[in-house]
Amino acid sequence: MSSMARNVAQADASMKAGKWERTKYVGVSLVGKTLAVMGFGKVGSEVARRAKGLGMHVIAHDPYAPADRARAIGVDLLSFDEAISTADFISLHMPLTPTTSKILNDENFAKMKKGVRIINVARGGVIDEEALVRALDNGTVAQAALDVFTVEPPPKDSKLVQHENVTVTPHLGASTKEAQEGVAIEIAEAVVGALNGELSATAVNAPMVPAEVLSELAPYVVLAEKLGRLAVQLVAGGSGIKSVKVVYTSSRDPSDLDTRLLRAMITKGIIEPISDTVVNLVNADFTAKQKGLRIIEERVMIDSSTDCPIDSIQVQIANVESKFASATTSDNGQINVAGKVKYGVPHLTCVGSFSVDVSLEGSIILCRQVDQPGMIGSVGSILGETNVNVNFMSVGRIGLRKKAIMAIGVDEEPDKETLKKIGDVPAVEEFVFLDL
Ligand SMILES: NC(=O)c1ccc[n+]([C@@H]2O[C@H](COP(=O)([O-])OP(=O)(O)OC[C@H]3O[C@@H](n4cnc5c(N)ncnc54)[C@H](O)[C@@H]3O)[C@@H](O)[C@H]2O)c1
């Protein structure tokens, strides 16, 4: 940006050609100018920090960047049109995706201030290069500094590369000794993380989920997998599942909710307990298809004052028999479980038509019994006799002294004899042990 604004490359070439052209290369100052950082990720936010140090007014556009991170750096996050139409300098730092491909085109150049300067060190394809040549020729764009090109290396006779108001470098953005070492360490850490089963935002063969979205969804990813795991263990025989419906309730617009990761984790939760297949974000959809499993998703918008990405996730399995009849809903006979994230921890909040509230950790025993005094004590004593530690308990009932469900979290797996004793308690009508 500095080099472009002060014509360093052109002046250098001119002097080496034996000239002394002081008036031709009068530049512009950066101080006091408005810089629009398009893509406020790792590079974009560092550019913003440095530009503020140069006395520039920095604005940014990034549909996924958290406003508090921008605020901390002293940058206003604006809409795409607001950002490009107010800027004196526009610096591109977004990835090349179907949405960002040729995002700077004739239509958008026309919205910019006359004499704007463009910097592209992201990916060549984010600019329509022919449109940029037109914008340079008609003066809309005063100068451009480009490190990346749609085709690399660009053709020798490229009008853009040869343009007198364009400064070019051959994709040198990351070409420092320090950056090359840094990238090697980052790749090694990502591979180790992936091998340890961590979610990766940088896998090239998985759907792209920006790191910010990934960290926001992290507790819901755990919830999704646990609900899948729990639901499949409620199916008699475990197999024969053909269709699973997942309902996400959220206060956000359904189109703002990227559920690919959650769908993959529900698939993982359903498939892994009943097969040897390891399911991850890369192979989830393929594995589900291969196993004849159809995942249907529904997004339901609700009114809520809390700004969390998801209010609840519901998993429904149709056309199977349940080993715990109370997990099926009375209206359509489907297995139905639902959960929420509370204080960052995934909770089971619904089994069949019963409301419960237990954190989805360790193992759970679900009992259906007649709602009457002494039930917690009876079952708790049986578990205590064999040193099985109860870590929580929740009772949900459909009415006073009617049917109730008891969800008991246990730290150890009770032996068969202990489970049989629970089943033999007269008021217990059915029970199931679920390992999460
Ligand atoms: N020239 C080079 O040698 C060089 C070096 C490093 C990075 N890069 C490129 O620079 C870009 C940024 O790299 P990074 O490490 O900061 O990536 P990053 O993932 O940290 O940041 C990219 C940002 O772009 C945002 N974004 C996604 N879609 C957007 C859209 N439609 N509009 C605006 N913002 C959008 C994302 O939310 C994210 O915050 C990438 O394209 C990368 O490949 C080039």
Ligand SMILES: O=C(O)[C@H](O)COP(=O)(O)O
């Ligand atoms: O995306 C990147 O990291 C840069 O474009 C750098 O690419 P390079 O590693 O080929 O220099």
